[in-house]
Amino acid sequence: EAATIGAAMTLRDGDIIVPQHRDLGMHLTRGGSPRAVMCQWMARGNSPTLGRDGTLHIGDMHHGIVPSISMLGESLPVACGVALTMKMRKRDTIVMAPCGDGATNTGPFHEGLNFASVQKLPIVFIVENNGYAYSTPTYKQFAIENLSDRAKAYGMPGEHVDGNDVLKVMDAVERAVEHARSGKGPALVECKTFRVRGHSEADKADYVPPELREEWLRKDPIKRFEAYLVEKGILTDAVKAEIEAKVKAVVDDAVSFAEQSPAPDGATVADYVYAPGGPIAIIGEPGATDPRYVNALDTRTGKPFNTVADDAESITHFEAQEVGKR
Amino acid sequence: EAATIGAAMTLRDGDIIVPQHRDLGMHLTRGGSPRAVMCQWMARGNSPTLGRDGTLHIGDMHHGIVPSISMLGESLPVACGVALTMKMRKRDTIVMAPCGDGATNTGPFHEGLNFASVQKLPIVFIVENNGYAYSTPTYKQFAIENLSDRAKAYGMPGEHVDGNDVLKVMDAVERAVEHARSGKGPALVECKTFRVRGHSEADKADYVPPELREEWLRKDPIKRFEAYLVEKGILTDAVKAEIEAKVKAVVDDAVSFAEQSPAPDGATVADYVYAPGGPIAIIGEPGATDPRYVNALDTRTGKPFNTVADDAESITHFEAQEVGKR
Amino acid sequence: MTAITYLEAIGQAMREEMRRDESVFLLGEDVGTYGGAFKVNVGLLEEFGAERVIDTPMAEAAIIGSAVGAAIMGMRPIAEMQFIDFITCGFDQIVNMASKFYWRSGIPAPMVIRGPSGGGVKGGPFHSLSPEAWFFHVPGIKVVVPSTAYDAKGLLKAAIRDNNPVLYLEHKLLYRMPELREELPSEDYVVPIGEAIIRRPGEDMTILTYGAMVHQSLKAARTLEEQDDMSVEVLDLRSLVPLDREAITESVKRTNKVLIVHEDTLTGGVGAELSAILAEDLFEYLDGPIMRVAAPDAPFPYAPPLEEAFLPNAGKILVAARKLAAY
């Protein structure tokens, strides 16, 4: 959590994230809608994928979130294309593209980072090294100590940081963001963390040595940040209770909203395979949401994209900002 | 020439090469048949590919040459599989896998080198950095000075060397070979050279700055080695004339042999798509060439594989050894 | 001896082949310690060690490419795709490296690429693939699709012993299906690649199918017998490359009506070729149009109502069969 949220906290409006399957925190920090997430998980007809997919592969370009696919690593070249567009349009915005330790071993990781570096693209690559790719420990995945060293193969700055310390993460990622935003090209930050639970709900993760898990549980990023806030006198029991109440409210709202949402209609199974014709807006330019553009609204539904929190749930947005200020 | 031949000179019987499109020298140094090469280029029915291919994509496993394909980079994972077999069979042989500067930007390069390193495979990767990938100069391909630095991303030793100095190449590659043979895993050597002619015969290479070409022409590896041999008193005019005569004889023999060889029979166009059934030998084990094995002979023809020089042309073999001794 | 599942049959085949032949080994993501995403390989690491049961990095081109390299050395690697969907990440190694190797060099590449394919388990767009059509169109690779525990074991053994690249498509929906539990012969056996089998003899119509759809077709055939007293023959192709043309021809010459059923999407699917073969070779024997039941031309959807609408099933087969019968 510290890694993905800490990294996201460093971004501005106009920046775009290309989150992967572990980046729920990044989604929410950037304004992702808890209702959309719940509808997606429950495969409702009103989910961002209209029930076509059931995982965190959601997002929309107007709100700076690129929906990913299951093939890990493949999102990195896509992030390059997004950043290439920013570069062509002379923007000062950047792209943040996280991936796991496992994904750093894929061909597209290499092709993407190299292309980004040659083209001096404004991208910050975040490597969330959580010790495992599914059941595979890092020593079976690569023969180096720090994945941040992979940046050297592309001539981009790379550093690694304690991924369970949200402040350290923000600090390191801010340097990378600064580098990317100033036109110097991409930068990479490896956040060292750990997957304390199974890869998926089905996975008991009995391949993880208990003492190793214990050790990392002690480094729990949330507890640590909480302790810090308490020590600094920012987080009082009252504030904590308030926050927890808010979060609970948000989650409850999302769950009940999703539960009340309809399942998709089987009759639409062959629909939405091809996009309709018409003018396309360049995302982020003035007037890009003018309905005359085919990509202004979700043309599958004729409604606005619904991956980002609206007023009804804006509490999370506020939430994120709160945390942000501290 | 210095890079590919110098590298090949460091190998022993049982070692296997995975040459690419620039490695004619490596083929010949390892005993590749000039006649086979000529028949291949002229697409004769008796060429190693039976006229199926017309490029240097030839070889056979019994003689330690893996035929490659046009998709550059893809041979590197294949080299891993060859080395993996050597490791499983507890051999002290190694694989030598060259590739160009362009190929280092492909996904398979990354996946292959990383896998080789994790598995501690006995492979020496040779990067022939000749300044260009077709018309694309290195600065449009990657943002680093030395491709040898890419070894760091995999935790394998990497060094770079003047690729136009055959002795320096042999020296550096010998270290890498030593490393790989001793079970310490793969190593990489970048040979810096230059493609003084076009990418292919069709390419005038007018995109290369004349002065750059001039500069490299002055570094001609053959002239330099020749000068060295002369200085050392090894290469007298007599010896040189003798060698040139031999080489000419070999080439003339190959050309006329190929010219007299028949074109493939169009009626066989749908043949050889699937291998017949039967026992398969593990290449390099005693008795592996026993005809009862499906891979002992070229089952397409029922004859031995013909990619390596036979007595009729063994002169080249001898040639290579000659050079080798010096 | 107890009845085992389709999944256990696959594991058995690998274990027995690895015992029989030291050149056989397994590599892929999480195949060892974890035993594979569906635990197909449980016990193999313990019995054969990390040298022959290799946990690889997440890198399909490296997995398939290494398998090719070992295969041309005379080994018999089994490359596992964690889900067959990820085969698209190693596509070039299959179509340009493995499939053309023997043809261009005379060097055989005996290897198996296998992994969980197919839908019906809420896998969504990236974990439900039926990839056969792409490779059906690639000369040089064989493609087999077992529909029973007996075939799962017999075809995998045949694939491992074959001297060519073989794509072995196991259907994840069948992995633990109780109805598919079977007592398998205690002695060694293979199911020869290239032989279809009549799962249910019939006179009035032939259903050409394979994989999980064999069971849906049989279900439909039973209903047609009971309710329409029609006698429908169900031919399980088992092997798509090579195709058992004799078996197909023999059956269609008898029944004169053909319904083709597959789970993969319709356009450009394997069914198209089956239909084309019949429309060219058996034109005189056809008493009706050649009909196809397949998934619609869309990506594979996740939500149950969509997956239900997407996948062919006995009900949809029934409708098509009745239409064809009425012709």
Place this chain on the structure above:
Amino acid sequence: MTAITYLEAIGQAMREEMRRDESVFLLGEDVGTYGGAFKVNVGLLEEFGAERVIDTPMAEAAIIGSAVGAAIMGMRPIAEMQFIDFITCGFDQIVNMASKFYWRSGIPAPMVIRGPSGGGVKGGPFHSLSPEAWFFHVPGIKVVVPSTAYDAKGLLKAAIRDNNPVLYLEHKLLYRMPELREELPSEDYVVPIGEAIIRRPGEDMTILTYGAMVHQSLKAARTLEEQDDMSVEVLDLRSLVPLDREAITESVKRTNKVLIVHEDTLTGGVGAELSAILAEDLFEYLDGPIMRVAAPDAPFPYAPPLEEAFLPNAGKILVAARKLAAY
């Protein structure tokens, strides 16, 4: 105004679209300084600069993936494969990323993937690919195949303006063919994707074909008229996805005999689907088997006698057409 080649028509289409719409750009290996392996892009770098004509490293997944990323931002990238054969190295980006993007997110991915395809120029096994069948089977991507200079320009413009991923297959054998030189309209035009065209009207038989085989089919049709006084209709599909079913149906209903011709290998090729569609929808209209002329099921060979034997041509079409006519 002068008659231009098929190759020049492609270059013109890109130039005009890049002038018309600043969101259009080109990326690929050696596309700029060198102008592409066949010099298709000559002059584009000079006119539009290195930001819109991007020489990339040798990395197909990066090229196609970057195109996807730019496309979802609202740009209209043209990703060039130096030879279409290398598309296999970026396969996953096409089938899982580009093709499913709109379907799963509502975000269009307007992009073109193009490159030299096809054989007949001694390209050998890795520089002669006809890749259409794989993508024909992938919902979400369109596939077009121009056979004339007019269509080369009009279809590329339509592809660039389309809001979906479009695979544009240019045939390298046609690039500089003198017979294909054509004077093109000076005003802007497109050839709408999804419309087939009758290249030669006829009554006795329909030849369904596309790409370079259109010209071989026309040649055969002329011979059949002269020597057999048969009137053969040649329908150039031009667009494989979407397919112009009306045009196909209309023609076959008139001629009642169908010969399908393509350069790609037979089994699982596009021709199989065409045949299957007819065998299902137009069964009553068929007066003979549906025949196919295509390459044999083998990799593409290099040596001239083999390439000659491998590729379909007017002679082979003639033999099949006569057989069908005699039916």
